[in-house]
Amino acid sequence: MDVKPYISYINNKMHIENVSLDTIAEQVETPFYCYSHSAIKASYTAYTTAFNQLDTMICYAVKANSNQAILKTLANLGSGADVVSGGEIRRALSAGIPASKIVFSGVAKTKDEIAFALDQGIFQFNVESEPELLLISQLATQTNKLAAISIRINPNVCAKTHAKITTGKSENKFGIPITNARQVYQYAASLPGIKVQGVDVHIGSQLTDLQPFREAFAKLADFIAMLTMDGHDISVIDIGGGLGIGYGENEIEPDKNEYASIVKSCLGHLNCKIIMEPGRSIVGNAGVLVSSVVYVKKGDERQFLIIDAGMNDLIRPSMYDAYHQILPVDNTEQEMSVYDVVGPVCETGDTFTKNRELPTAKTDDLITILSCGAYGSVMSSHYNTRLNAPEIMVNDAQFSVIKPRLSYEELIAQETIPDWLSQ
Numbered sequence: 001m002d003v004k005p006y007i008s009y010i011n012n013k014m015h016i017e018n019v020s021l022d023t024i025a026e027q028v029e030t031p032f033y034c035y036s037h038s039a040i041k042a043s044y045t046a047y048t049t050a051f052n053q054l055d056t057m058i059c060y061a062v063k064a065n066s067n068q069a070i071l072k073t074l075a076n077l078g079s080g081a082d083v084v085s086g087g088e089i090r091r092a093l094s095a096g097i098p099a100s101k102i103v104f105s106g107v108a109k110t111k112d113e114i115a116f117a118l119d120q121g122i123f124q125f126n127v128e129s130e131p132e133l134l135l136i137s138q139l140a141t142q143t144n145k146l147a148a149i150s151i152r153i154n155p156n157v158c159a160k161t162h163a164k165i166t167t168g169k170s171e172n173k174f175g176i177p178i179t180n181a182r183q184v185y186q187y188a189a190s191l192p193g194i195k196v197q198g199v200d201v202h203i204g205s206q207l208t209d210l211q212p213f214r215e216a217f218a219k220l221a222d223f224i225a226m227l228t229m230d231g232h233d234i235s236v237i238d239i240g241g242g243l244g245i246g247y248g249e250n251e252i253e254p255d256k257n258e259y260a261s262i263v264k265s266c267l268g269h270l271n272c273k274i275i276m277e278p279g280r281s282i283v284g285n286a287g288v289l290v291s292s293v294v295y296v297k298k299g300d301e302r303q304f305l306i307i308d309a310g311m312n313d314l315i316r317p318s319m320y321d322a323y324h325q326i327l328p329v330d331n332t333e334q335e336m337s338v339y340d341v342v343g344p345v346c347e348t349g350d351t352f353t354k355n356r357e358l359p360t361a362k363t364d365d366l367i368t369i370l371s372c373g374a375y376g377s378v379m380s381s382h383y384n385t386r387l388n389a390p391e392i393m394v395n396d397a398q399f400s401v402i403k404p405r406l407s408y409e410e411l412i413a414q415e416t417i418p419d420w421l422s423q
């Protein structure tokens with residue numbers, strides 16, 4: 001029985017590809033993240049297939065999951081990287097993604113980060129403000145470099161997604177309002193050390209309705225036509241990321257072919273290189289979080305399934321009220337119970353779901369939280385001095401630990417007590 005591509009029940013045990021999750025749990029201990037190498041490859045390839053009629057470069061959004069093994073998987077497929085910090089540039093380079101395929105987004109690029117990116121020779125800066133543009137120009141001029149830039153346009157489009165991950169409305173901090181972007185392009189063209197090569201847009205994340213993309217890309221096409229009339233040579237269009245995934249059971253995912261045809265119909269006639277920055281839609285459904293039941297606690301009104309993964313491991317439910325499917329690793333239990341699934345952290349918000357009907361569970365049973373490959377491990381913390389959930393990658397019948405669990409000693413050793421405090 002297939003749960004997601006490359007995640008299925010074989011002999012009543014949930015498997016990622018051909019490895020049973022309980023086999024991994026015996027060796028690694030819960031909680032842990034587990035990713036399917038083949039699922040990542042399949043979603044990347046779905047993009048290249050859908051976009052095969054356009055000149056495209058996929059720059060995987062590193063923020064979604066920046067583990068070196070994930071980046072290496074994508075580097076091997078030819079992917080570039082969309083990065084938002086000097087740290088992410090270093091991660092991408094270290095996994096073998098060449099600087100010539102790196103685009104640098106983000107509203108707060110610092111002097112050091114810009115200098116490093118210039119030094120490495122990245123493909124382009126996606127500029128988000130005038131002061132940033134000036135700083136890039138100054139740093140490029142000082143080092144005799146030419147910085148290729150796109151300006152991120154804020155098209156003031158409603159992305160119809162969660163308010164906390166909407167980025168293309170005028171009240172959001174991202175990009176330059178489309179209403180004054182034309183002047184900013186003129187300003188950019190007047191600056192030394194700057195090569196204006198493109199236009200960039202990213203309106204939000206987890207978009208399941210494609211209409212907002214159509215709206216944004218149509219605005220972008222008109223805007224590019226105006227830039228061309230103004231004498232700018234626009235050869236690159238960065239359409240950002242944002243394509244959503246199915247989190248619910250049997251939820252239909254937005255179709256990549258339909259997305260590609262929208263891009264083609266809105267922007268194809270401009271004959272530019274199309275950059276895209278997908279994150280979640282590459283890794284989101286390729287990963288799960290596996291956890292054990294610690295206790296089943298009966299309250300007056302509710303029954304709590306207390307598990308050993310917490311909001312420090314996966315913050316999406318507490319932060320965005322995000323829905324994640326929860327399934328047992330062993331699916332033989334037929335009886336159902338209603339639970340609030342909660343973690344060990346001392347916060348009421350450490351709740352994965354409320355009133356969810358799940359197979360009746362007991363201490364030590366393994367459960368899986370699905371769709372955790374994106375914005376899972378990368379957003380985790382050590383809150384409550386909890387050790388990180390290790391990350392595992394499965395490839396067919398083999399699996400490898402791609403990030404180990406730190407020990408308590410290693411965790412505590414990251415801090416120092418000043419001499420003047422020691423007695």
Ligand SMILES: Cc1ncc(COP(=O)(O)O)c(C=O)c1O
Pocket residue numbers: 061064082105106167202204205206240241242243277278279280281374
């Ligand atoms: C500039 C930029 N590009 C790409 C992404 C990746 O988005 P997603 O993971 O929704 O594809 C984000 C995150 O929303 C982003 O801010």
Ligand SMILES: N[C@@H](CCCC[NH3+])C(=O)O
Pocket residue numbers: 063165205206316320374375
């Ligand atoms: N962290 C968000 C996505 C943010 C996208 C980054 N621009 C999530 O978990 O859904």
